Amino acid sequence: MSSAQGRPTAIGESTKKHKVSFTGNRGLQMEEPLIFEGGRPEVSGVDLAEPEPFAMRLNGLERDTPMGLPGLSEPEAMRHYVRLSQKNYSIDAGLYPLGSCTMKHNPRLNEAMARLPGFADVHPLQPQQSVQGALELMQEVSHWLMALTGMSAVALSPKAGAHGEACGMMAIKAAIAARGEAQTRTVVLVPESAHGTNPATAALIGFTVRPVPAGPDGTVSAKTVAPLLGPEVAAIMLTNPNTCGLFESEIVEIAELVHQAGAYFYCDGANFNALVGKVRPGDLGIDAMHINLHKTFSTPHGGGGPGAGPVVLSQRLAAFAPVPFLRAQGESLQLVEDAQGTQAFGRMTAFHGQMGMFVRALSYILSHGVDGLKQACEDAVLNANYIKACLSDVMSLPFGQRPCLHEALFDDDWLKGSGITTLDFAKAMIDEGYHPMTVYFPLVVHGAMLIEPTESESLASLNLFIATLRELAFAAKNGEVERFTSAPHYAPRRRLDETGAARTPVLRWSPLQAQG
Numbered sequence: 001m002s003s004a005q006g007r008p009t010a011i012g013e014s015t016k017k018h019k020v021s022f023t024g025n026r027g028l029q030m031e032e033p034l035i036f037e038g039g040r041p042e043v044s045g046v047d048l049a050e051p052e053p054f055a056m057r058l059n060g061l062e063r064d065t066p067m068g069l070p071g072l073s074e075p076e077a078m079r080h081y082v083r084l085s086q087k088n089y090s091i092d093a094g095l096y097p098l099g100s101c102t103m104k105h106n107p108r109l110n111e112a113m114a115r116l117p118g119f120a121d122v123h124p125l126q127p128q129q130s131v132q133g134a135l136e137l138m139q140e141v142s143h144w145l146m147a148l149t150g151m152s153a154v155a156l157s158p159k160a161g162a163h164g165e166a167c168g169m170m171a172i173k174a175a176i177a178a179r180g181e182a183q184t185r186t187v188v189l190v191p192e193s194a195h196g197t198n199p200a201t202a203a204l205i206g207f208t209v210r211p212v213p214a215g216p217d218g219t220v221s222a223k224t225v226a227p228l229l230g231p232e233v234a235a236i237m238l239t240n241p242n243t244c245g246l247f248e249s250e251i252v253e254i255a256e257l258v259h260q261a262g263a264y265f266y267c268d269g270a271n272f273n274a275l276v277g278k279v280r281p282g283d284l285g286i287d288a289m290h291i292n293l294h295k296t297f298s299t300p301h302g303g304g305g306p307g308a309g310p311v312v313l314s315q316r317l318a319a320f321a322p323v324p325f326l327r328a329q330g331e332s333l334q335l336v337e338d339a340q341g342t343q344a345f346g347r348m349t350a351f352h353g354q355m356g357m358f359v360r361a362l363s364y365i366l367s368h369g370v371d372g373l374k375q376a377c378e379d380a381v382l383n384a385n386y387i388k389a390c391l392s393d394v395m396s397l398p399f400g401q402r403p404c405l406h407e408a409l410f411d412d413d414w415l416k417g418s419g420i421t422t423l424d425f426a427k428a429m430i431d432e433g434y435h436p437m438t439v440y441f442p443l444v445v446h447g448a449m450l451i452e453p454t455e456s457e458s459l460a461s462l463n464l465f466i467a468t469l470r471e472l473a474f475a476a477k478n479g480e481v482e483r484f485t486s487a488p489h490y491a492p493r494r495r496l497d498e499t500g501a502a503r504t505p506v507l508r509w510s511p512l513q514a515q516g
């Protein structure tokens, strides 16, 4: 294949530093060594007096060699971290089209609220009477989450979406055990298009996963689910809107079937941004759903945190919610920490959850109001459909022209025979200053490209993004293979050997290695 000829250089180059200038800097993008390479142990940013001689009390266990910590002067330390921060792509820098992630703008008001000393400086071991305001805020967040979802209870403590899934599924497990069916109901149905955390959660807490195939239109039908149900099924885990960006239109029928079979309905609510203010999941027959506060209700996230994944529960599961939970006692609020005498399945974490995320979420919710949340939801869906419509003549859509919800899914059919892959296309976007979209997920679509613009983007921003992708698509179709296969050309690093990095990661830095 002619396309293969342009390729080998891409990987080869990745191991060399690609020097474009004498310094290695690319204009204002500064090259920056590791702190261990740049620092000197004898340097310090502070001028402290030598301590008075004192008697060592470590009984001979004290260190007798230098620690080798890298020393930097204050301006050197400042430059080091500023330069590193400038290599980060962020929602504050540009459009962040990652699908299934909801990378929306985090209003600065949220940050101001989260930094109020009454929220930021309280300690989880403080007497509860001294943190009544913080507990009241948690109560208010709970109220909003239950009202927006139409559910009976909420567990605030899970620290992320996946943690919330575990919480909801543990409540389901406890409910099944309370019915005396722990030994018999051991199977969980999970659609093939699900986020990887769904089957992982089910397996982690001891269920057997039974896959549910998606139909040709990208959704799960009641007809497909029916024969998979039985007395051995504990629950279904369904995502709505699903990871193809589509509303599961048979969700009510599926919920009825699941309940008739004596099972529970877990909904992955990470994509709640596309429903909030429009649909209450409780009205659809859902028993448990996690909400990613860090997706639907802002909060800066990515790179592993921070997040918060509260779980809302239906009346059937409410009693099994984990401790701690809030209880009104006369004039004050009490955080109930002891599961004794309740049906709580246990606890998810030390303390009560992510206070800072609760504050940011409430700040976002209150400053929008119900009408504002609904508009944010509608704008997110409109933006995704606009992108979809404007690219549908140059890129291929696996599920036809049917409108999407908050994200637009393309496949790689349109790249067939070009010698360019989804990965190459994503890397070329970096050269244009865009973070790539989610690629190769969901797995049910070949070479998937999943684009979620969110409501944060203006029409001008969307138009530039669309024009960029159209220009790249034409270049791909015109045979400009090298532009893609060896991209990125302008980033601080060229194409990385991602397989090598995953298979043989180098996790320790040592001076010897650095010299070699």
Ligand SMILES: *Cc1c(COP(=O)(O)O)cnc(C)c1O
Pocket: 100, 101, 160, 161, 162, 163, 195, 197, 239, 243, 268, 270, 271, 292, 307, 309
């Ligand atoms: C983000 C996401 C999750 C996991 O949430 P985390 O907070 O990253 O653990 C689960 N399911 C779907 C559909 C998601 O988009």
